[in-house]
Amino acid sequence: xxxxxxxxxxxxxxxxxxxxxxxxxxxxxxxxxxxxxxxxxxxxxxxxxxxxxxxxxxxxxxxxxxxxxxxxxxxxxxxxxxxxxxxxxxxxxxxxxxxxxxxxxxxxxxxxxxxxxxxxxxxxxxxxxxxxxxxxxxxxxxxxxxxxxxxxxxxxxxxxxxxxxxxxxxxxxxxxxxxxxxxxxxxxxxxxxxxxxxxxxxxxxxxxxxxxxxxxxxxxxxxxxxxxxxxxxxxxxxxxxxxxxxxxxxxxxxxxxxxxxxxxxxxxxxxxxxxxxxxxxxxxxxxxxxxxxxxxxxxxxxxxxxxxxxxxxxxxxxxxxx
Amino acid sequence: xxxxxxxxxxxxxxxxxxxxxxxxxxxxxxxxxxxxxxxxxxxxxxxxxxxxxxxxxxxxxxxxxxxxxxxxxxxxxxxxxxxxxxxxxxxxxxxxxxxxxxxxxxxxxxxxxxxxxxxxxxxxxxxxxxxxxxxxxxxxxxxxxxxxxxxxxxxxxxxxxxxxxxxxxxxxxxxxxxxxxxxxxxxxxxxxxxxxxxxxxxxxxxxxxxxxxxxxxxxxxxxxxxxxxxxxxxxxxxxxxxxxxxxxxxxxxxxxxxxxxxxxxxxxxxxxxxxxxxxxxxxx
Numbered sequence: 001x002x003x004x005x006x007x008x009x010x011x012x013x014x015x016x017x018x019x020x021x022x023x024x025x026x027x028x029x030x031x032x033x034x035x036x037x038x039x040x041x042x043x044x045x046x047x048x049x050x051x052x053x054x055x056x057x058x059x060x061x062x063x064x065x066x067x068x069x070x071x072x073x074x075x076x077x078x079x080x081x082x083x084x085x086x087x088x089x090x091x092x093x094x095x096x097x098x099x100x101x102x103x104x105x106x107x108x109x110x111x112x113x114x115x116x117x118x119x120x121x122x123x124x125x126x127x128x129x130x131x132x133x134x135x136x137x138x139x140x141x142x143x144x145x146x147x148x149x150x151x152x153x154x155x156x157x158x159x160x161x162x163x164x165x166x167x168x169x170x171x172x173x174x175x176x177x178x179x180x181x182x183x184x185x186x187x188x189x190x191x192x193x194x195x196x197x198x199x200x201x202x203x204x205x206x207x208x209x210x211x212x213x214x215x216x217x218x219x220x221x222x223x224x225x226x227x228x229x230x231x232x233x234x235x236x237x238x239x240x241x242x243x244x245x246x247x248x249x250x251x252x253x254x255x256x257x258x259x260x261x262x263x264x265x266x267x268x269x270x271x272x273x274x275x276x277x278x279x280x281x282x283x284x285x286x287x288x289x290x291x292x293x294x295x296x297x298x299x300x301x302x303x304x305x306x307x308x309x310x311x312x313x314x315x316x317x318x319x320x321x322x
Numbered sequence: 323x324x325x326x327x328x329x330x331x332x333x334x335x336x337x338x339x340x341x342x343x344x345x346x347x348x349x350x351x352x353x354x355x356x357x358x359x360x361x362x363x364x365x366x367x368x369x370x371x372x373x374x375x376x377x378x379x380x381x382x383x384x385x386x387x388x389x390x391x392x393x394x395x396x397x398x399x400x401x402x403x404x405x406x407x408x409x410x411x412x413x414x415x416x417x418x419x420x421x422x423x424x425x426x427x428x429x430x431x432x433x434x435x436x437x438x439x440x441x442x443x444x445x446x447x448x449x450x451x452x453x454x455x456x457x458x459x460x461x462x463x464x465x466x467x468x469x470x471x472x473x474x475x476x477x478x479x480x481x482x483x484x485x486x487x488x489x490x491x492x493x494x495x496x497x498x499x500x501x502x503x504x505x506x507x508x509x510x511x512x513x514x515x516x517x518x519x520x521x522x523x524x525x526x527x528x529x530x531x532x533x534x535x536x537x538x539x540x541x542x543x544x545x546x547x548x549x550x551x552x553x554x555x556x557x558x559x560x561x562x563x564x565x566x567x568x569x570x571x572x573x574x575x576x577x578x579x580x581x582x583x584x585x586x587x588x589x590x591x592x593x594x595x596x597x598x599x600x601x602x603x604x605x606x
Contacts (some may be wrong), residue, residue, distance in 0.1 A: 032451065032453060034453055034454060042453070044453045091558055132463065168548075224553070227552055227553045231552075232396060235398075237436065238398065238399075238436075238438055238458060239396075239397075239398040239399045239458075240457055240458055241455070241457075244455065250453070251452060251453045251454060251455065252454060252455045253456075254436065254455060255453060256395075256399060256458075256479060257395050257455075257456065257479065259393075259395045260479070262553075262555070263390070263555045266554075266555040268384060269582075270557070270559065271559060271560065274559050278431075278601070288560065289381075290367060290560075292377065292378050292381045293376065293378045293379070293382035293385065294378075295384075296378055296491065296493075296516070296517035296518065297480075297491055297492070297493070
């Protein structure tokens with residue numbers, strides 16, 4: 001329920017609401033660490049899930065949770081590794097995923113060339129914060145306006161292409177950008193040797209996909225991203241395990257879970273598209289209950305993203321003039 | 323000297339089976355006398371008779387298209403543990419024992435079709451938290467209640483209670499009672515699903531001990547059976563499934579009854595059915 005309020009506020013652009021509410025609840029939040037496989041762990045709790053990759057090179061994190069939980073998050077990370085936090089990758093701009101950026105940045109140190117740190121005093125200060133440039137564009141307010149985030153929380157290592165690659169802790173790390181999906185600045189991160197994908201909110205197990213129209217989201221982009229995930233994932237025997245996904249919210253999943261989710265999103269998209277094709281109004285489409293068979297799973301009472309909100313977002317996407 | 327005497331007595335006492343427990347380990351062969359049509363030829367599309375399902379489950383099943391199973395990512399799925407024993411399910415059950423203490427850690431099962439393997443933990447461990455992966459077989463713990471092994475399963479993947487798209491959600495908690503009578507084994511399965519069922523769904527499945535049974539391997543390799551653009555998911559839009567009435571017409575079952583619901587599980591429903599308009603069987 002706490003999370004529901006936070007994300008709704010975030011989607012509405014109410015970052016200050018997010019902050020004050022989250023601060024009230026920070027003390028009671030309990031974070032849980034789960035070893036997914038290989039070098040990769042998930043830290044779950046209030047806010048979005050955080051992925052942590054550890055090894056001889058140090059620590060790489062994907063997302064930083066809510067601002068008030070940052071100290072607890074760092075304490076959990078420190079239980080896993082005393083290594084230097086070198087990278088923080090943001091999957092998208094929402095405050096439940098970038099809220100801890102500043103503290104993670106300050107707790108880390110970027111990798112610099114041999115003499116650079118000596119020549120430029122603060123060159124090694126802070127972890128590298130990698131994100132698609134869409135995240136930076138939205139975190140740093142337009143000229144003349146004040147950003148909701150302090151500058152040290154902003155991505156300092158952005159990319160604008162389809163993909164960015166690293167090699168860290170003995171494995172290839174692919175950062176992939178699906179255009180216009182959950183937002184317009186999404187990334188999903190594939191740890192190739194550990195065989196784990198950190199999906200951000202492109203895939204969640206607790207709700208229908210959130211299509212953040214205000215920030216460039218698009219239902220077809222979400223489906224394309226999920227299908228890309230399915231392509232990358234290789235299940236082990238019995239269509240189970242193999243590649244795992246850390247979702248933006250909810251439990252760790254494998255390919256069969258993502259396929260089930262993809263099927264659900266596709267079926268509902270097709271039903272709404274059929275209504276749009278027949279010239280039905282949004283109210284008529286809602287009255288037909290296109291999500292009826294999945295509401296008990298993805299739109300539970302108190303859910304932060306209701307079936308009606310999902311239907312409305314998809315309807316707007318599909319009925320928009322091309 | 324006293325402890326030398328006590329030890330053999332203790333050893334004798336602990337070597338006895340716990341009161342009324344009956345070991346379920348062994349090779350078990352299916353018996354299909356119960357629910358044969360549903361289990362082996364398979365259920366008809368639109369047959370929800372006797373299932374305590376709600377409107378959401380009906381919508382899910384009405385939309386289901388068997389062509390979904392041609393997608394490579396669907397081809398190697400095993401049945402979930404609450405359905406797998408329905409068959410074809412030649413089953414092996416074996417014990418995992420702590421070698422030092424000789425206590426039972428777990429029962430393991432292996433079933434022929436798609437070769438799923440399952441663990442029923444008997445050592446009192448708790449069920450895992452909600453953020454860990456769900457599996458086809460779920461997380462099962464067992465305890466003896468007299469001579470009945472009662473098993474509780476959580477953390478299941480989304481599954482089915484009938485092979486025609488009738489869903490069972492991953493929020494379900496499944497209770498089983500494994501009962502052995504000599505060479506016979508009966509498993510009573512009770513599915514509690516807050517998402518798709520209005521009442522617990524209960525059914526029994528029978529096995530006969532067959533020590534000569536050899537379960538063959540069941541390898542599965544997914545292939546492209548139908549070329550489709552990426553992302554296509556076969557399904558029927560609401561109101562367009564042309565096969566929904568076939569069951570009703572084939573067996574002369576009133577359409578209202580074929581739609582299922584909790585009341586269709588009970589014998590009294592036969593009296594109510596007599597008030598429905600007669601359905602003529604379709605010509606063969």
